[in-house]
Amino acid sequence: MAKNTIKPDSTDPISSEGMAVKRLSVEGNIAVGKSTFMKLLSSFFQEWELVTEPLRKWQHVQDSAPHGGMDNLLQMMYDDPSRWSYTFQTVSCMTRFKTQIEPLSKQLLSLREPVQVFERSIYSDRYVFAKCLFELGHFNSIEWTMYQEWHSFLTREFAERVHLNGIIYLQATPEICFERLKKRARKEEKTVQLDYLQKLHEQHENWLIKKTTNVHFEHVKNIPVLILDVNEDFENNPLASQRLATKIKNFLAVL
Numbered sequence: 001m002a003k004n005t006i007k008p009d010s011t012d013p014i015s016s017e018g019m020a021v022k023r024l025s026v027e028g029n030i031a032v033g034k035s036t037f038m039k040l041l042s043s044f045f046q047e048w049e050l051v052t053e054p055l056r057k058w059q060h061v062q063d064s065a066p067h068g069g070m071d072n073l074l075q076m077m078y079d080d081p082s083r084w085s086y087t088f089q090t091v092s093c094m095t096r097f098k099t100q101i102e103p104l105s106k107q108l109l110s111l112r113e114p115v116q117v118f119e120r121s122i123y124s125d126r127y128v129f130a131k132c133l134f135e136l137g138h139f140n141s142i143e144w145t146m147y148q149e150w151h152s153f154l155t156r157e158f159a160e161r162v163h164l165n166g167i168i169y170l171q172a173t174p175e176i177c178f179e180r181l182k183k184r185a186r187k188e189e190k191t192v193q194l195d196y197l198q199k200l201h202e203q204h205e206n207w208l209i210k211k212t213t214n215v216h217f218e219h220v221k222n223i224p225v226l227i228l229d230v231n232e233d234f235e236n237n238p239l240a241s242q243r244l245a246t247k248i249k250n251f252l253a254v255l
């Protein structure tokens with residue numbers, strides 16, 4: 001098999017009902033509405049297994065840190081991105097690999113139509129954030145080389161276990177994301193500027209829509225993408241939520 005290729009879908013895990021587990025990631029800019037969208041998914045598709053981003057692990061990297069100790073890696077990364085970005089990406093990507101290679105639950109494998117949804121993925125870790133931070137100069141060239149080396153190694157080694165059948169891309173303008181970021185008012189994000197969200201937006205668009213990002217795995221290049229415009233408020237709009245749910249159902253049907 002050619003280097004960097006992952007076996008075709010035939011190796012997807014199979015449920016006890018003989019159905020292949022469909023595995024998706026929800027991608028999108030900071031504060032676009034991923035967590036809110038995952039809640040919408042849980043209300044429309046109660047049987048789906050939803051795996052949220054391990055944010056708390058990044059905010060408390062040392063279980064036994066002395067009270068007030070420096071263990072909020074997310075805060076450290078925002079306070080000094082050149083010092084902490086490589087460390088952050090190492091931790092964020094490791095936690096994402098762990099969630100993606102976790103054995104499937106008995107409950108999921110007992111379903112007729114098993115679906116697993118991850119909030120972001122090892123692929124956005126690399127092709128959105130790590131790439132963006134390197135281009136901003138917060139990764140030096142050795143760190144960028146090392147990150148790509150171990151990311152490619154682990155992705156090849158884990159192969160089917162980090163396989164995705166589809167990506168749901170929540171698309172909104174950086175300006176709207178910035179408004180939502182300020183509304184959410186997460187303490188670590190006080191210094192985040194619109195310019196950073198604009199750069200992350202471009203990374204998402206280049207990866208998922210323009211397909212200009214240099215992606216190192218054939219399978220990843222060809223993952224079907226459902227683009228959902230979430231500029232409008234779906235959080236408090238049942239009709240908008242229903243429209244999104246219908247689009248997701250139709251997307252699943254063709255995967």
Ligand SMILES: Nc1ncnc2c1ncn2[C@@H]1O[C@H](COP(=O)(O)OP(=O)(O)O)[C@@H](O)[C@H]1O
Pocket residue numbers: 028029030031032033034035036037180181183184230231232233234235
């Ligand atoms: N479609 C939407 N319209 C208006 N506000 C939204 C929408 N989606 C999320 N929000 C709000 O924006 C903020 C960020 O949403 P969140 O789901 O935490 O984003 P993410 O998980 O992508 O970082 C939250 O305060 C949330 O209530």
Ligand SMILES: Nc1nc2c(ncn2[C@H]2C[C@H](O)[C@@H](COP(=O)(O)O)O2)c(=O)[nH]1
Pocket residue numbers: 028029030031032034035053055074077088089092124125129130189
């Ligand atoms: N530098 C990175 N930051 C990341 C990454 N994944 C998430 N994040 C940040 C962005 C937010 O401040 C916070 C949670 O993300 P939301 O989009 O859910 O708000 O964590 C990453 O890989 N690198």
